Structure formats: C-alpha cells, structure tokens
Amino acid sequence: MEITRDQVLHVAKLARLALTEDEVERLGAQLGAILDAVSKVSELDLADVPPTSHPLDLVNVWDEDEPRESLPLDDVFANAPERDGDLFRVPPTT
Amino acid sequence: MIDTLRLTAEDAISLVERREVSAAELHAAYLGAIAERDGELHCFLRTCDEPHGSSIPIALKDVISTKGIETTAGSRILEGYTPVFDSTVAARVKAAGLSVLGKTNTDEFAMGSSTENSAWGPSCNPWDPSRVPGGSGGGTAAAVSAGLAPWGLGSDTGGSIKQPSALCGNVGLRPTYGTVSRYGVVAFASSLDQIGPVAKTVRDVALLYSIIAGRDPLDSTTAELPEVVALPEGDSLAGVKLAVPKQVADLDAIEPGVRAAFEAALDQARELGAKVGECDLPLSYRYGMPCYYLVAPAEASSNLARYDGVRYGPRVAGATFGEMVDHTRDAGFGPEPKRRIMLGTYALSAGYYDAFYGQAQRVRTLLIREHRDALDGFDAIVTPTSPTVAFAIGDKAADPLAMYACDLLTIPSCLAGLPGLSIPCGLSEGLPVGLQLVGRQFGENGLFRLGHALEGAIGFDTVPERLR
Numbered sequence: 001m002e003i004t005r006d007q008v009l010h011v012a013k014l015a016r017l018a019l020t021e022d023e024v025e026r027l028g029a030q031l032g033a034i035l036d037a038v039s040k041v042s043e044l045d046l047a048d049v050p051p052t053s054h055p056l057d058l059v060n061v062w063d064e065d066e067p068r069e070s071l072p073l074d075d076v077f078a079n080a081p082e083r084d085g086d087l088f089r090v091p092p093t094t
Numbered sequence: 095m096i097d098t099l100r101l102t103a104e105d106a107i108s109l110v111e112r113r114e115v116s117a118a119e120l121h122a123a124y125l126g127a128i129a130e131r132d133g134e135l136h137c138f139l140r141t142c143d144e145p146h147g148s149s150i151p152i153a154l155k156d157v158i159s160t161k162g163i164e165t166t167a168g169s170r171i172l173e174g175y176t177p178v179f180d181s182t183v184a185a186r187v188k189a190a191g192l193s194v195l196g197k198t199n200t201d202e203f204a205m206g207s208s209t210e211n212s213a214w215g216p217s218c219n220p221w222d223p224s225r226v227p228g229g230s231g232g233g234t235a236a237a238v239s240a241g242l243a244p245w246g247l248g249s250d251t252g253g254s255i256k257q258p259s260a261l262c263g264n265v266g267l268r269p270t271y272g273t274v275s276r277y278g279v280v281a282f283a284s285s286l287d288q289i290g291p292v293a294k295t296v297r298d299v300a301l302l303y304s305i306i307a308g309r310d311p312l313d314s315t316t317a318e319l320p321e322v323v324a325l326p327e328g329d330s331l332a333g334v335k336l337a338v339p340k341q342v343a344d345l346d347a348i349e350p351g352v353r354a355a356f357e358a359a360l361d362q363a364r365e366l367g368a369k370v371g372e373c374d375l376p377l378s379y380r381y382g383m384p385c386y387y388l389v390a391p392a393e394a395s396s397n398l399a400r401y402d403g404v405r406y407g408p409r410v411a412g413a414t415f416g417e418m419v420d421h422t423r424d425a426g427f428g429p430e431p432k433r434r435i436m437l438g439t440y441a442l443s444a445g446y447y448d449a450f451y452g453q454a455q456r457v458r459t460l461l462i463r464e465h466r467d468a469l470d471g472f473d474a475i476v477t478p479t480s481p482t483v484a485f486a487i488g489d490k491a492a493d494p495l496a497m498y499a500c501d502l503l504t505i506p507s508c509l510a511g512l513p514g515l516s517i518p519c520g521l522s523e524g525l526p527v528g529l530q531l532v533g534r535q536f537g538e539n540g541l542f543r544l545g546h547a548l549e550g551a552i553g554f555d556t557v558p559e560r561l562r
Contacts, residue, residue: 055511
C-alpha cells in the first residue's frame with residue numbers, strides 16, 4: 001500500500017509529531033509495508049459480527065460517591081516543566 | 095553466602111522468616127549480584143540501595159509507577175519523571191513486606207519483543223549476552239534468570255511477560271484481563287494491558303499473583319477473583335486434557351529445535367497422565383497478528399496523547415503551544431512509539447476507521463469465540479511460547495514486521511483476554527524454549543497446577559549454563 005508524503009504529514013499533524021524530513025520518508029515506507037500486512041483483516045466479511053472493545057463481561061461498575069483527599073498541589077506540580085502559581089505555564093496558543 | 099542464582103522466592107521468604115537471613119542482608123546480596131553481573135546484562139535502569147520492607151526484594155518493570163523512584167517506561171519523554179504516588183501493584187507488594195530492588199529495562203512504552211527499543215539501550219540474555227532477552231519485559235526476565243532478583247513484575251500487552259520468560263528460561267504469567275489493577279501503570283493499549291509475575295518456579299509466580307490480584311476501586315476494569323489463589327501441589331496430570339492447535343504443525347516460523355522441545359514436553363505431560371488432543375484455531379494464526387497491530391497501535395496513539403510537555407517530562411521550547419507540543423513529542427518518542435502512534439492515528443482517522451480499527455475489533459470477537467470453542471472439553475491450549483529461541487541483538491532491529499512476528503503465538507490469547515503461563519521446557523542450541531499454557535478466563539489456579547506438575551517432570555535448570 002502506498003502512503004504518500006502528504007498522507008504522512010497529515011497523520012503526523014493529527015498525532016502532534018513534528019517529524020524531521022528523514023522521518024517522513026522512512027515512516028512513509030514502513031507504514032505502507034505494515035498496512036499491507038494488517039490489511040489482511042479486510043478479507044473477512046464481518047457485517048454481522050459485533051465489535052469487541054473489552055474482553056470481560058463487565059457492565060457499568062459503580063462506586064460510592066465519597067469525597068477523598070486530592071494530592072497536595074506541590075506534588076501535582078512536582079514534575080511540571082513550568083509552574084506559575086497554581087497553574088501549569090505553557091507558551092501562548094497563537 | 096547467599097546463592098542468589100538458585101534461591102527461589104519461596105525459599106528466600108522462609109530464610110527471612112526463620113531469621114537465618116535479614117531482609118537487609120538479602121537486599122545487599124542481590125545488590126552484590128547486580129554489581130557483579132548487571133554491567134554486562136543491563137537489566138536495571140536504577141536500583142534502590144536500602145530495603146524498606148520486612149521481607150524479600152522484588153524487581154519492577156519501569157512502566158510501574160513507584161513513589162519517589164524515577165519511572166521512565168524506557169522513554170526519553172519521561173526522563174526524570176518521579177511519581178508522587180504508588181501504582182496499586184507497587185502499593186500491594188510493599189504492603190506484603192516486599193522491598194523494591196530496582197526498576198527494570200523495557201522496550202519504550204513496552205512496545206517491542208527484544209528491549210532493543212529502550213531509549214536507555216538493550217538488555218542482554220544471561221544465557222548468551224550477544225542475544226536479546228526478549229521483550230518488552232526483558233529486563234525483569236533476564237534479572238530473574240541471572241539471580242539479580244528473586245522475582246519481578248512485568249506488563250503484557252501481546253506477549254511482553256510470556257515471551258521474555260521463554261527466552262530467558264523462567265516462568266511468567268499473563269493473568270486474565272481484569273484481574274490485576276493497572277492504576278499507576280504507564281498505559282500502552284488499555285483493552286489488552288495486564289500486569290503479571292515472573293519468577294523461577296510456578297509456585298513463586300502463583301504466590302506473587304496472590305499478592306497483586308483482585309479488584310481495585312482505583313481501576314474500574316478490575317474484577318473480583320472467583321476463587322482464592324491456591325499454591326499448586328502434586329505431580330499428577332491424571333484427567334487433564336490438553337489441546338494442541340492443528341495449525342501449529344504447519345507454522346514454518348517455529349524452529350525445529352523449539353518444536354522438538356515442545357514435543358518432548360507433550361510426552362512428559364502424557365507420562366504424567368494427561369490426554370493430549372487437538373483443537374482448531376485457524377483464524378487466530380491467520381488474523382491474530384494483523385488484528386493486534388491495528389487494535390494495539392490505535393489504543394496506544396490515544397494513550398500516548400498525554401505526553402505533551404505540559405504536566406511532566408522534558409519540554410522542548412516552542413514559540414507557540416502547538417510548536418512546543420509537536421517538538422516535545424518528536425524529540426521525546428523513539429522510532430517504535432512514533433511508528434505505532436502514526437499507524438494507530440491512521441487506523442483511527444476519518445475514512446479509515448471502519449476498514450481498519452472497526453474491522454479489527456470485529457475480528458477480535460471471532461478470536462474470542464474461536465478460543466471458547468477450542469477450549470471446549472479441554473483444560474488448556476498448549477503451544478510453544480515463542481517460535482524461536484533468543485535471537486542476536488540487532489538481528490531484527492531494522493525490520494519492524496520481523497520483530498512483530500515474534501508474538502505470533504502469544505498474541506491470539508491476549509486478544510481473547512485469556513490467561514497464559516509460560517514455563518521452560520528445554521533447550522535448543524543451548525538456549526531456553528518456553529511452553530505456553532492458555533486457560534479459561536480466571537483459570538489461573540488450573541494453569542498453576544498444570545505448570546507445577548510439568549515443571550517437576552521436566553526438571554529444567556533455570557540457572558544459565560555459563561553462570562553455573
């Protein structure tokens with residue numbers, strides 16, 4: 001299956017990856033080969049088969065709605081690249 | 095002198111309980127073994143110098159969050175990340191008195207079959223350091239075989255506990271989906287991920303499973319165990335019925351030496367009184383791999399969306415928020431996670447969802463039905479765990495599809511949510527061969543009884559020949 005450069009760039013944008021030129025080329029070829037292998041699933045006519053999203057027969061699991069203590073804010077921010085008071089600081093969106 | 099190479103977890107616990115050895119002396123003995131042999135093997139990403147528990151040590155795969163101990167999942171994007179809380183499994187092993195000995199190497203985000211995808215370099219197989227220990231949990235498996243830890247925990251999505259145990263010659267259990275909490279464990283593919291034990295004996299694996307298993311209010315995908323975990327005893331397999339899938343005979347990927355060790359194990363089972371019959375899993379071996387490599391990357395692409403440089407991990411600067419996120423992710427993820435994120439994003443994207451992800455989920459339903467039918471009238475399905483013995487480091491690193499094929503025999507039962515136990519069943523070319531036993535959902539006790547009886551008959555020496 002051929003994956004075009006534009007398709008790679010489109011998927012990379014959806015996946016939030018700023019790929020280098022080398023990566024765009026390499027991933028295009030590799031994805032094509034992998035998609036060829038996994039496309040085998042399309043051989044089957046499965047219109048009447050329900051999809052499985054989870055292998056256990058669990059239905060809704062309910063827990064008591066009891067308030068519990070949260071992590072202290074200093075813990076929450078302990079691994080943050082940049083903190084601004086009680087907020088995570090990030091660059092401007094535009 | 096404590097011989098960590100031969101000591102089982104059960105024996106280590108009894109040494110401590112009889113006060114023949116203190117928890118601190120035992121911890122120091124393993125750190126000594128690590129100092130001696132881990133320079134060559136690279137099983138541990140970091141070790142903990144002081145024991146904090148009253149019992150024996152344990153190694154934890156680096157996807158398991160440990161409060162105050164760096165947890166990277168083998169990825170640069172989590173470099174320096176120090177959890178501020180314990181995962182449920184870490185909390186449970188600590189509550190049982192176990193001390194965290196260290197964090198073990200893994201393919202990045204548990205994506206791989208050799209540990210070569212770790213951002214921190216591969217681990218080596220203690221039977222032959224020029225070969226891989228399997229993956230993704232190669233660090234834990236190699237550590238247990240090399241006497242660097244009495245036991246450990248791994249995580250298994252498509253074979254990451256069973257396959258490394260097979261390649262390193264020890265016992266690994268992928269439990270029934272939903273029996274062990276994933277709270278605080280770095281997620282790969284949530285409809286498949288399971289945590290499970292690795293040890294030298296089936297009894298050790300059963301004991302560790304009893305410590306970690308059971309419903310956790312913090313993970314709503316967990317279920318109560320229908321029965322208490324029983325440590326296996328006895329050496330008879332009278333009345334036990336094992337099924338070999340017909341397709342195994344035609345799988346060219348299985349090496350002759352692996353096949354020979356597998357056949358010999360079946361003969362041992364017959365001698366112990368088991369009946370060996372045949373089952374049919376045609377769809378599992380034809381569509382299992384393609385199904386898995388759609389479902390798992392799709393879920394991974396969603397799970398790995400959280401690594402955005404905002405709340406944890408290193409950040410690459412950018413003029414805008416979007417630039418910062420895109421560059422942080424490109425710099426932080428290695429080639430395999432990028433490949434799977436791209437594949438999964440593609441399979442979930444508009445216009446392709448039904449043909450790829452949706453279709454794979456329907457195939458999964460067929461595989462579940464096929465396994466249910468295959469187990470009808472049998473206690474377990476038996477196959478080799480891995481089609482090959484440990485391969486040379488570098489052999490498959492450049493070919494993603496060759497690497498994916500390592501999981502041919504472990505993937506189908508993972509998709510079906512079934513428990514699988516790998517026990518060593520012999521050597522081929524001087525390297526361990528694993529036997530995979532797959533049971534019904536929540537059928538762990540049955541697998542333990544079977545595995546325990548077989549391991550006694552097989553009498554495999556878990557200490558690598560070059561270390562004896």
